[in-house]
Amino acid sequence: MLELRDVKVSYGAVEAVRGVSITARPGTTTAILGANGAGKSSLLRVISGIAPLRGGSIIxxxxxxxxxxAERRAKLGLAHAMEGRRLFRQLTVEENLRLAWSFGSRKAPVAEAVDDIYQRFPILEEKAKVQAGYLSGGxxxxVILSCATIRQPSYLLLDEPSLGLAPIIVTQIYEFITGYARRSGATVIIAEQMASLALRVSDxxxxxxxxxxxxxxxSRKLLADGIANALSASYL
Structure with missing residues (x-):
């Protein structure tokens, strides 16, 4: 289980996160929703250890x-896919996967781990020798999701995984995310602006x-209460 207790994040005089407490349980998906600048990315960054914690605790x-x-948190089974499609664009798909596998704790041999990714995303096997920079956005x-999950992390942080993608690709991405949480028993936290989608797939x-x-x-109660439709008012 992952808990944030009265967490505060600031960059100089700017307070990005102000006393946030959340609980995310194994085998479930937790959605962190909000507009740009709400503090979603900062919250994920402080969990993974790449943003400074100014107060509170992470359990x-x-x-x-x-x-x-951050590097020791990775060894504890935490993975973080940041916003912006951060890949080694000059490396091939398979080189990116093997490099991601080499960091932190691992639960399967590299060949087995890569093969498992190809079974879940067959298009990546077809593109295995293609440089990542030449792939479509989807x-x-x-590849980013595969790099984040290839070590089978117990804690998976995803920042705006649907950003800029076609609806059919978004559906595939979220099916993979929710399936991963159920299969592995991992704790998944997603930061999203697309409230209705995130609430449909989260707990x-x-x-x-x-x-x-x-x-x-x-999540289902928030949806039933019409929160997704009225969420823009909550952002203001």
Whole structure:
């Protein structure tokens, strides 16, 4: 289980996250919703250790990891796919996958791990020897998700995985994400602006506004209450 307790993040005088507390459980998907600048990315970054924690604590499996550097958190089974399709564009698809496999703890041999990715995304096997920079946006996002999950992390952080993708690709991406949480028992946290989509595939949702939680609850209840349609008002 992953817990944030009164977490604060700031960059100089700018407060990005202001006293946020959340709980994300194994085998479930948690949606972090909000407009640009709400603090979603900063929240994921502080969990993975690449943003400075200014207050509060981060608990993973009852262990306080607040002062543990990012590389050690990766070895504890945490993976973070940041916004912006960050790939080694000059490397091939398979070279990206093998490089991602080499970092942190691993649960399967590299050949087995790569083959498992190809079974889930057959198009990546077809493109295995193609440089990642030449892939379509959707294919690049598949590679990013594959790099994030190839080590079978216990904690998976995804920042705007649907950004800029066609609806059919978004559906594939989210089917993979929710399937991964169920199959592996991993704790998945997604930061998204597409509220209705994120709530349909998640178990619990939190809405951030200016670095604070303004709404939270079971995703299906938030949807039933019409939160997705009215969410833009909550962003203001």
């Amino acid at each position: 993973i499996d009852s262990r306080d990891v607040s002062k543990i550097p 294919q690049q996002q598949m 619990h949702g939190y809405v951030l506004r200016r670095g604070r939680i303004v709404l939270e609850g079971e």
